Amino acid sequence: MNNNITRQRPPAQSGAESLPAGRRSHLQNTKERLDGFFRRIPFSFLMAAVFLAAAVFSRTLFGMDAARIWGQGVDATFEGGRWWTLLTALLVPQDATATALAAIGAVLLLGLAERTLGTRKAALAFLTTGLTGGFLGILLQWLGTLTWEWWSTSASTSATVDPLTGVLGALSTATGSMGLLWRRRIRVVLLTFVLIFVLYSGDPEDFYRLLAVLAGLPLGAWLRTSKRPLHVAYSSHRETRTLVAAVVLVTAVGPLVAFLGSTDLTPFAFGSYLFMNDPVDPGMLAAACHGDLPLSRLCIHQLARIGSQGPGMVALAFVPVVLLGLAAWGLYRGRRFGWWLAVGVNTAILLASPGSFSVVRLIGQAGTAVHRPFNGQELVIWMLTAALVPAASLIMLVLKRRHFGIHAPRRAFRRFLLVLLGSFLVLAGACTVAALSALKSIAPRITASGVFLDAPRRFVPPHFLSGPGHFVLPRHTVVSWAYQWSGPAFWAVFVVAALWLLSRSPRLAVAHDVEKFRALLRRRGGGSLGHMTTWEGNTPWFTRDGEGALAYREVNGQAIVLGEPVCAPDRVEQTIREFLVFCDEHNWTPVFYSFHSGLLPVFEHLGWRHMPVGEETVIHTEGLTMQGKHWQSVRTALNKAVREGRTAVWTSWSELPFAATTEIVAISESWVAENKLPEMGFTLGGLEELKDPDVRLMLAVAEDGRIEALTSWMPVHEDGEVVAWTLDFMRRAPESHNGVMEFLIASAALHLQEAGARFVSLSGAPLATKPVPADAAPEAPAAGIAAFLAWLSRTLEPAYGFGSLFRFKAKFHPEYSTLFMAFPDFSALPRIGMALARAYLPEVSTKESMVLARVLGRRD
Incomplete structure (x- = not known):
């Protein structure tokens, strides 16, 4: 091509120094944001300082037990007449760990409440819910002691300090002024969390926290700025999956709470003894369970350790916790496998609950040095309570089962089953062969047929096999090693295989092929970037009538739509809404990327967020x-x-x-x-x-x-x-x-x-x-x-x-x-950012990543 254009001197280049100025502006803006953050939560930082000062003043930070002086309880507050402990219990942490948690909770959780409610309302919520939770809790305990209810009488002498009672109550109050999405999420997780602590720990402060959170709900409705009537809103598929997964994940924390707890005041506390690995003393076992000792927990310690000797059995006891966490991940991704796994684990826990009844019964028969034993009604209540969490989880899963319909490919599921079957046969065979080769080393005496029957028990957590009848003690090193580690090895294979299965995505049946999409693109157009949607990696999607289409790329659960929908101008919003339903059914987060301003009214009508990402x-x-x-x-x-x-x-x-x-x-x-x-x-x-x-x-x-x-x-x-x-x-x-x-x-x-x-x-x-034009005002x-x-x-x-x-x-x-x-x-946004990074850089080698990191490191 020939172009006879006269030469002229090139114009001087400008703007070379704009980068340093831009950086100064960014740092300045960051400082302003940090200053604004500190200004908006002064009460939260004040309370964090108060908690720390109270810990130093009361010397609880240095190991002193000041709960008897500053703590609240039936004997301390009601019987002792020290009503001021209702307030001091909200300010004094119990120890150094509690001090750190209280300070962090004040900045993060109380800070969130203060940013939502404002400083005055947050302070009011902290004091109101904290005092209400403590007072009502002590009142209910005192009423329980009048009827000699077992938990109330056992906990009446306790004096507790807990700043988190007011912090969690204030957060519960703040949810009333939040948007629907976060109000629902925080309430579900918060209520589940405090309830799990009540059931698995049972300390009085756990009960006070629950009451404070419940008190915050009506207080939040009264303090909320918007006076529109509250209503129950339906959740989308994705939101329901998120909430159900959160509940299942929180319930998995329960056994760990029992493990870390130090109380026997709940029917779930017996689980903590399953993680102990001290040897069982037969003489102490007989004395503890048949003698007249003042403390019954010694007997329970010894009985529980019978079925959980050795590090392998301790690891096996954690299997339900790991499986529930794995199930929660699958539920979050909408997978039917995660649903079945959650159902299976909770069913097993529910069926194993009768095994805990013998432990509960021993508590009731032995009593304590101060309080009377269980009566029949209390024992029934505890037995029902022990089954509460798995039963409630099963009911929730059954009611919400339709939200978890994403199946793995059949071929992948068959491979998963073959791996599990092969692992089980190999490991069970190893246990059987080892035991048969050293049969006389097993106590009590066991027959060859008993060895075959006992092999599957090596894969079951010890607390699912109640009673000493299932206890065998191999005295041969090889047999002991096989009995200890065959179960953990099998479940390790299960977890790895399950993670692989959850990563397999089903092949979606696309209604029309790429040529149909291209034909519609030629007829309707798709904007200046429309042709990019035909590239490899983008999946065409069509409306039900085939007159609207768009192309998306699914990356880590984010469905990234490139450009504008391909349809008639009057069908744009309808096409987008149909695609949102499609994403909801597949548990994807829809993202529309690189479109022009003409679509902004549609997304503003949907209540979505938007931001500029480039210039054409x-x-x-x-x-x-x-x-x-x-x-x-x-x-x-x-x-x-x-x-x-x-x-x-x-x-x-x-x-x-x-x-x-x-x-x-x-x-x-x-x-x-x-x-x-x-x-x-x-x-x-x-x-x-x-x-x-x-x-x-x-x-x-x-x-x-x-x-x-x-x-x-x-x-x-x-x-x-x-x-x-x-x-x-x-x-x-x-x-x-x-x-x-x-x-x-x-x-x-x-x-x-x-x-x-x-x-x-x-x-x-x-x-x-x-x-920006030279004559324009600076932005x-x-x-x-x-x-x-x-x-x-x-x-x-x-x-x-x-x-x-x-x-x-x-x-x-x-x-x-x-x-x-x-x-x-x-x-x-964080997940979308990661998905976009994967979309732009789908295959990055280790060497390329290192080179990229070095280049970015030299940006200054």
């Missing part, structure tokens, strides 16, 4: 002459190409000879090798995208026939016709001359102008912001997520040069069109 540069071809001083650098590149005999060739991959395609591959590989950085994808095309028959190439061919550089151009359709083109791929040979890319883009723009294209898009620049410093994006742009600049590329496109004096991203909730 567009050259309108009407009246394009490239005349004037501001086009000097572009004309210089064109004139230089003419002098040196360089030509521009408009072609396609299929039209090129083999030698030319080989040269293009070499240019691309040289670029990758030179940069040593992982090549990005998603919205940045590669060699495979050049082979698309709809894509055109503009080549810079030297006088000797070498290809010096190339660009690729994607069609923009409307009503079945190509109306514009969008720049994608840009590569230049290492030995090419400066100005070759300006030559290619200018040549393409002039060629497409002659071909009748309305505009030429130079594509979007990620994390870019359009330049305020970036805040919040905008400041973060600005920092991220500066960080990635040394590696990928997004800012440099954006400034290069400014040479063509384009019109700027902002690209946006929309998402349902700010809390999903």
Whole structure:
């Protein structure tokens, strides 16, 4: 292409010093945000200081037991008449660990309440719920002592201090002023958490916390700023899965609470003894369980240790906890396997509950030195309570089962079963062979048939096998090792195999193939970035009637939609809403990425969040002459190409000879090798995208026939016709001359102008912001997520040069069109960020990651 354009002196470049100024603005903004955070929670930091000062003053920080002086309880508060302990118990931590937890809870949890309610209301909530929880708890305990209820009489002498009572009560109060999503999430997790502590620990302060949280609910409704009536809202599939998974995960903490606890005041506390590994003394066992000792817990310690001797059995006792955690992960992802696993574990725990009744019965028969034994009614209540958590979990899972319908591929599930069956047979066979080879070393005496029957018990947690009848003691080292570790080894295999199974995604049946999507794209158009949606890795999705479509990429549970929906203008919102239902059914978080401002009203109507993520540069071809001083650098590149005999060739991959395609591959590989950085994808095309028959190439061919550089151009359709083109791929040979890319883009723009294209898009620049005119008023410093994006742009600049590329496109004096991203909730941003990173860099080697880290480390 020949262009007789006169030469002019290139205009002076400006803006080279903008980066340091931008950094100063970002640091300044960060300081302002931190100052604002401190100003908004003064009461929370004050209470953290009060907790620390109280711990020092009362000397509980140094190991002193000050609960008798400052603590609340039936004997201390009611009988002793020390009513001021209701307040001091909210300020004095119990020990150094409690002091740290109280300070952290004050800053994080009480801070959240203060930011939601305001300082005065947060202080009111802390005092009101804390005093109410303590007073009502002590009152109920005192009433229990009048009837000689076992727990009340056992705990009446306790004096407790606990600042978390008021902290959790204030947080419960604040949920009344939160949005529906976080109000529901925090309440479910908070109530489940405190209830688990009541059931598995049973200390009086756990009971006070529960009452404080319950008191915060009506107080929060009274203090909330919005006076609209509260209503029960239905949860989406994803939200229901999140809540159910959270509940199951919290219930898994229960056995650990019993393990770390120091009380026998609940029917769940017996589980703590299963983790003890001291040897059983037969004489002490007989004396503890049949003598007249003042303490019954010694008997319970000895009985529980019978079935849990050795480190392998201790590890096996933790299996239900691990499996519930694994089930919670599966439930969160909407997997039916996670649902079945949660049902199975809770069913096993429920069936094993009768095994705990013998322990409970021993508590009731022995009594204590101070209080009377259980009566029959109390024993029945404790037996029912022991089954409360697994039974409630099963009811919840059954009622919500329809939300967990994502099945793993059948082939993957068959492999999972084969791995489990093989592992079980190998490990059970090893136990059996070892026991038969040293049969006389097992006590009590066991027959060969008994060995076969006993082998499966090696895989069952010890507390699921109640009673001493299941106790065998191998005295041979090999047999003992096999009996100890066969069970933990099997469950380790189970966990690894289950994680693999949960990572297998079912192949979704796409209603229409890519060609159907392309046909609709040609007919309806999809915006200037629409052709990117046809690339490998994007999955086409269609509305029920087939008249609307879009393309998405599922990454770690995030369904990233690129560009605008492909449909008639009046069907945009309907198409988006249908896709949201589709995402909800598959437990995905929908994200719309790189769309233009025309879609913003739709997402604002949905109540979504949105933010700018880049700028698209567009050259309108009407009246394009490239005349004037501001086009000097572009004309210089064109004139230089003419002098040196360089030509521009408009072609396609299929039209090129083999030698030319080989040269293009070499240019691309040289670029990758030179940069040593992982090549990005998603919205940045590669060699495979050049082979698309709809894509055109503009080549810079030297006088000797070498290809010096190339660009690729994607069609923009409307009503079945190509109306514009969008720049994608840009590569230049290492030995090419400066100005070759300006030559290619200018040549393409002039060629497409002659071909009748309305505009030429130079594509979007990620994390870019359009330049501010010289006569415009200065903008305020970036805040919040905008400041973060600005920092991220500066960080990635040394590696990928997004800012440099954006400034290069400014040479063509384009019109700027902002690209946006929309998402349902700010809390999903970290996961969305990780998903976008995976989409852009799906395959990164360790070496590339190290190189990228070194490049980013040199950004200053």
